[in-house]
Amino acid sequence: MSSKPFVPLLFAGDINVYSMARAFHEAYGIKPYAYGKYETMPCYGSAILHYTANPKADEQDTFLRLVTEFANARAEETVLLLGCGDSYVRLISANLGRYPENVVAPYIPVDLMDSLIHKERFYELCEKVGVDYPDTFVYKKEMGEDFVLPFGGPFILKPSNGVEYWLHPYPTQKKVYKVGSFDEVKSVLRDIYGAGYTDSVIIQNFIPGDDTYMRVLTNYSDRNGKVKMMCLGHVLLEEHTPHGLGNHAVIITEHNAEIESRFKALLEELRYTGFSNFDIKYDRRDGKYKAFEINTRQGRSNYYVTGAGMNLAELVVRDRIYGENLPETVVTNESLWMVVPKGVAFKYVPEEEYRTRMKKLIAEGKVKNPLLYGPDLALKRRIKLEKNLLGHYIKFRKYYDLGGK
Secondary structure, eight states, rough: OOOOOOOEEEEEEEEHHHHHHHHHHHHOOOEEEEESSSTTTTTTTSSSEEEETTTTSSSHHHHHHHHHHHHTTTTTTTEEEEEHHHHHHHHHTTTTTTTTEEEEEEOOHHHHHHHSSSSHHEEEEHHHHOOOOOEEEEEEEEGGTTOOOOOSSSSSEEESSSHHHSSSSOOOOOOOSSEESHHHHHHHHHHHHTTTTOEEEEEOOOOOOOOGGGEEEEEOOOOOOEEEEEEEEEEEOOOOSSSTTTTTTEEEOOHEEEEEEHHHHHHHHHHOOEEEEEEEEETTTTTTTEEEEEEEEOOOTTTHHTTTTOOOOHHHHHIIIOOOOOOOOOOOOEEEEESOOOHHHHOOOHHHHHHHHHHEEEEHHHHETTOOOGGGGHHHHHHHHHHHHHHHHHHHHOOOOTTTT
16 A cells, blocks of 8 residues: 555546546545646636646657656655546557656556557457447458448448547548448548548448437456446437537436446456446347447546546545555446536437436436536636537537437
8 A cells, every 4th residue: 555645647638637637636635737738628727637738748758758757746646647538548558667656557558458449459359258349341441442341321430540540630520420321431431541541440330229329338447457346327418519429418327237247257358457438339129239449548428427426536546546455336326417508408318218317316416517516616617617518509409410320
């Protein structure tokens, strides 16, 4: 057990970072430090973390220098290093063994990480351990346009390598594409590769069903590779903007032993350590829950776990700072997480059953918006947050497709 005080050092600047900072602040009353590329909300100007913008924070030399200088300046403290975006998580993993001795980085080796975040390899691992995934075709650039898909549309297209993909922006770029015809598939491929992307693209048979068919599973595996916490979220609504497509907007926690046992087996087969996050969709055609991908970190909606009573900061601190043996916990407490106004949630969540559950949880006070945190609601910040919330009315009116994703 460490006798040193600890200080969290986070990388990125989005809601993921803010949610983790809030968890540390709630659990320990401390203000984490964070580096991100831009002076943007919700981290910039926050009263619960020390945020510094550096436009090169996600570049190898700058990243390693920032961590090293930070740790050396706090030699009497243990620095808990956490990434909150894919590029930062990979940087942390790639530099394991290069940090000062007082840095604790709870991540898997970079070779294993690359195998997992590369969707093509991830599906191979799913095949090995019996985790279901959508019907999939792996497209490679050298195939050109002379290929045949083994299933019909609609189709989902997404890059195997998300880190490389976002390094090559183009005007029509989306996180995920849904198209109806083979000609549209070829058109999207031309756009992706025309921008400079070189890795493979995943083409999948679209699983029917609106946002409510989605699930998110967040886990924590201890330093010995044992899964110690699992929390399943039932997604009721997602964002539908081009760059935010698939980002969660409303989640209710739930429990499903079948899903949890399958993914626990996958993680322990890999001897995985640290946070992990799976996107899953229920396929009503065959009654199976199918994995889309793994994030080798906590997801951007991670506060749905903390809000349900399982503080994520406490898990990693107890395991990696204090060396405790954590009990195995599956979250069964029902709570509501939302980052859109109630008016948006009740208008766009499609089923009355879910709206009724939402009303009940709100009436019981079991609802959390991670951005609305009492100790961090100075007037100027509150005005910005309220403006952001109101903006969701416009975004959903513009982009939401009643036919589902």
